[in-house]
Amino acid sequence: MAHTVLFVDDNPVILKTIALAFAGEDYNILYAGSGEQALTMISAEAPQVIVSDLRMSGMDGLEFLRRARRINSSFIGMIFTAYLEVDSIMGAVGDDAIWRYIVKPWQDSRELILAVRNAGQFYDALAAQRKARELFDRSERLSALGSLVAGISHQFNNINVGVFGYVQMSLANKALPAEVRDHLENVKLFTKRGSEIVKELAAFSDQSKQWGFTSVCLSETAMDALAVCAKALAADGVEVETRFAETCDAVINYGLVKQMIVNFITNAQHATLGRVPRKIMVETGRRDDHVYVKVIDNGCGIPDGYQKKIFDPFFTTKGAQAAPGSMQGKVSGVGLGLSLSQTVATAHNGEISVKSAIDEGSEFTFLLPAA
Numbered sequence: 001m002a003h004t005v006l007f008v009d010d011n012p013v014i015l016k017t018i019a020l021a022f023a024g025e026d027y028n029i030l031y032a033g034s035g036e037q038a039l040t041m042i043s044a045e046a047p048q049v050i051v052s053d054l055r056m057s058g059m060d061g062l063e064f065l066r067r068a069r070r071i072n073s074s075f076i077g078m079i080f081t082a083y084l085e086v087d088s089i090m091g092a093v094g095d096d097a098i099w100r101y102i103v104k105p106w107q108d109s110r111e112l113i114l115a116v117r118n119a120g121q122f123y124d125a126l127a128a129q130r131k132a133r134e135l136f137d138r139s140e141r142l143s144a145l146g147s148l149v150a151g152i153s154h155q156f157n158n159i160n161v162g163v164f165g166y167v168q169m170s171l172a173n174k175a176l177p178a179e180v181r182d183h184l185e186n187v188k189l190f191t192k193r194g195s196e197i198v199k200e201l202a203a204f205s206d207q208s209k210q211w212g213f214t215s216v217c218l219s220e221t222a223m224d225a226l227a228v229c230a231k232a233l234a235a236d237g238v239e240v241e242t243r244f245a246e247t248c249d250a251v252i253n254y255g256l257v258k259q260m261i262v263n264f265i266t267n268a269q270h271a272t273l274g275r276v277p278r279k280i281m282v283e284t285g286r287r288d289d290h291v292y293v294k295v296i297d298n299g300c301g302i303p304d305g306y307q308k309k310i311f312d313p314f315f316t317t318k319g320a321q322a323a324p325g326s327m328q329g330k331v332s333g334v335g336l337g338l339s340l341s342q343t344v345a346t347a348h349n350g351e352i353s354v355k356s357a358i359d360e361g362s363e364f365t366f367l368l369p370a371a
């Protein structure tokens, strides 16, 4: 993509010379006649390279570039200066806002073009470095979270297994009064729920530690997620339609995103219980510089008041938490799927959106930056 370069000079003749020099070059060139005017352009235009004259009426070039840095942290700044003034700005060159100077008047416009080209290359190198660093940080954070979750769920599991074992031993006692036996059976049910929580947390921590961030086709990830659910969907007689985009790459943690889609599909499967026919559609696509994966169902829908709550940890309307008489009582869930998915979405600089209408169905979309 062509770089955007902003030239700032209070001499219109210089700006015209620059326009002539860059006429045949592939840049998006912007001009400003003063530092004040240029500052108003920086947020909207986000130039990658800024070249400013040193001596200007009003704000001088050094002050302008330093103020510009407070608005935009990533541009490469250069300063035009007369040969005799080089000494006076040497101290400023190399600081946060000023990368290098260009001596004015330049003998040959190719010199200027080359300086701008180098600045563009430097910008790209820094941007790639920043991106790599950010991905590394994100994958480190997820992996640290995974380890924490693994540690807690391991301890919790030990407690749970201990309780379950003693309950089993107690239940083996034939002489137990009926009431105590009932209570113990309930304790067993609670430990079962504890095991389901551990299972879901362990899956999250396994994936977060196993996979780093890599460029992956979201359509393939969605296909793999669907393959995980295929047997259960077929057994339930759920009709599945797919619409996969061909070019749909994103930098993702494959394991965690796959798990997020599996949860969307499982939720859709549960939501369509009792419908005739039961339908799910899985779609991937590209929207400008973002890609998305979407799971649509013709299920029970989500009441308005619940659309935020469903992302709370342990919020579920399944199993024992289902409304009396609801089909959701027939399936089990611990209420961690969407809350973990939200964590995963944030780690990908993405977001999950929900559209839903009662008795018509729901649509869950994960939108994230394209690779």
Ligand SMILES: Nc1ncnc2c1ncn2[C@@H]1O[C@H](COP(=O)(O)OP(=O)(O)OP(=O)(O)O)[C@@H](O)[C@H]1O
Residues within 6 Å of the ligand: 200, 263, 267, 268, 271, 297, 299, 300, 301, 302, 310, 311, 315, 316, 317, 318, 332, 333, 334, 335, 336, 337, 338, 339, 362, 363
């Ligand atoms: N497609 C959907 N249609 C209707 N309700 C949904 C849908 N997806 C999620 N929900 C609601 O959001 C709640 C939370 O979903 P979430 O995936 O976090 O947990 P869960 O499916 O109940 O349990 P699990 O931890 O096993 O995923 C569900 O219990 C359900 O009430």
Ligand SMILES: [Mg+2]
Residues within 6 Å of the ligand: 263, 266, 267, 333, 337, 338
């Ligand atoms: Mg779920």
